[in-house]
Amino acid sequence: MTPISTLRQPGGPRQQRRHTPKADLSSLYQRALKDAFGKLKPQVMVKNPVMFLVWMGTLITALLTLNPHMFGFSETSAMFNGWVTVILAFTVLFANFAEAVAEGRGKAQADALRSTKGETYARRLLADGLIEEVPSTRLQRGDRLRVVAGDLIPADGEVLEGVASVDESAITGESAPVLKEPGSDVASSVTGGTRVVSDELLIRVTADPGKGFIDRMIALVEGAERTKTPNEIALTVLLAVLTLVFLLVVSTLPPIAHYLKNPVGITLLIALLVALIPTTIGGLLSAIGIAGMDRVAQFNVVATSGRAVEACGDINTLVLDKTGTITLGNRLAEEFIPVNGHSVEEVAVVALGASVFDATPEGKSIVRLAEKFGATPAFDPQQSEGVEFSARTRMSGTNLPDGTEIRKGAVEAIRGFVRSRGGQAPESLNGAFERVSKLGGTPLAVCQNQEIYGVIYLKDMIKPGIQERFDQLRRMGVRTIMLTGDNRITASVIAREAGVDDFIAEATPEDKIQVIQQEQAAGKLVAMTGDGTNDAPALAQANVGLAMNSGTQAAKEAANMVDLDSDPTKLIDLVTIGKQLLITRGALTTFSLANDIAKYFAIIPAMFAGAGISTLNVMGLSSPRSAVLSALIYNALIIPALIPLALRGVEFRPLSANQLLQRNILIYGLGGIAAPFVAIKVIDLGIAVLNV
């Protein structure tokens, strides 16, 4: 059973697992400090409307420090203007620092990846069969290359010939080499930058130079291809509207102040403007987004865009394959159930005959169980032909040289096969089928020509802790649908045990895309995982498609995320990360806006001290100048104080949207109102004691 504490925060043991070329974070803060100053360039600052206004305010107060009467009337001294300038400059620098820290993590990871790539030479096969050595940067899509043990694979490609072990630790962090061979859905693609450990391969390049998997990973973690997500765009508009409203309000105050015979200087107007505009969220907005991408990357998942990560948080429906996601990947043969008057030993011999060419874990487990019953193949495998399993026929087997056909597969498929050969399915087959199905196992019928011999009971093991994960998802309002090729009875037993909301039994690859389209037509956002070429259309159709790194190139290109560990269960974690990203952004926006109340009560009484509104000084701040400075210092310090929260994300709790809203309003709304009252008062006391 997985402990709840590890479920709340995405990760658990996997969280500690990063890319093998570990990012060097020792100089992160030094580099971020340097970058914070570099970001003061107007062409960079203009990208952040809120902080750009603060920066403009800083420049004006700097001029007022040099000449306090530049704009005529001034109730503030050069010294006071100087203090305001310094505080505003720090506000901008803190916001730049937050963004630089978030970017720095990605850059460090990109540097580590770049160091593993390096310049390599490739042995390119020419049309006449000769081999020429060319730099990897000159390789084109479609080139054929030979790589041998010890070679770094120069580009992404597909295996055409050979079988070899490849060390993919540079991208997956997994030190065990992976077997690569042609013609297999899951083992035929190789990634540039990985190393051949043994034997040799002939590969065809599938990516143009600079467009390979590692190149895309570097661009992503570095943030070079970062575009604003819909949520960020909406928030940018909200912040710009608020800033514009406050700019207009503040710039129209002087005539009112003049009418009240309480003229207000430019420094105080700038102080009021900076205090009112949402600087906290304005300064942390991009850092939150970058940190979200970084959390996904640390989880060994490469996302094509921040949009995909954010979409994870809005997912309503998860479409999950049963095998590998809900149950442990390897189903094992548990029992042979004879039918039609045959003995267990006879079933074992036929099952062995049907499985000699089956290299899947299931096939191998059938061979092992048959051998326990003393079965040996009654034919020469060299002279026989293997029949591969396909999603359409839903059976596999062996064709013997004398024309005998041995098959194993879904009970309905075998029933149809036997009927097509002139045979009849025995009555007892239904009993055996139901018995295995009710146990939640997969029944495979075995036959030889037109005669059914029995049923193999393949035992499915539900992954530990998966039920709790589905419970959490349900509480968050996410619906789970299990897709399985199993029959209806088996599927319903597994679905009940695992706790999924719905299931589709005897599913074909077309069913995947159909179920996604149905859900999307109902206004839902759908996420799914896949690894095969036949999953590619569904991965492209889904709002979030997570492809396995072990999958085909087509699947990886169709998906908007690639899991380097090839663990389909991670989709559930990604939903958690996406929700955490959205919740963090919402929480800090609430906090930032709620802060305005206290800042308003600090600055307005100070500004209109002469108009007799001192009763509004509810905090009892010592002097008008100290009130302004306290509010601005709080405004600046809250940004670095919230950097850890922005980078780490708000603690995730599996609650419904309404519960989350109530909780966030309570903590970050009320907290955002109360915290600055206390903090500004404390800072004011400090200023009074220091007599600044």
Next chain:
Amino acid sequence: MHPKITPCSKLIFLGLLLNLAIAPALYAANNQTLGRDTAYAIGLLLILVLSLAGYLVWVIVQPERF
């Protein structure tokens, strides 16, 4: 070789030109309570505030560019 004129310097130049119209009007309207330099400074400040308002409207209209 022609020196490169950045959009930023072009905007500053246009702002200064505009101020040649605003500042004298401000100076004339203030019945000698403002000095000539102050009128020019306030004129520039007004232009800056209006430019910032225009910039924020641009952000609202095309947020994906920011």
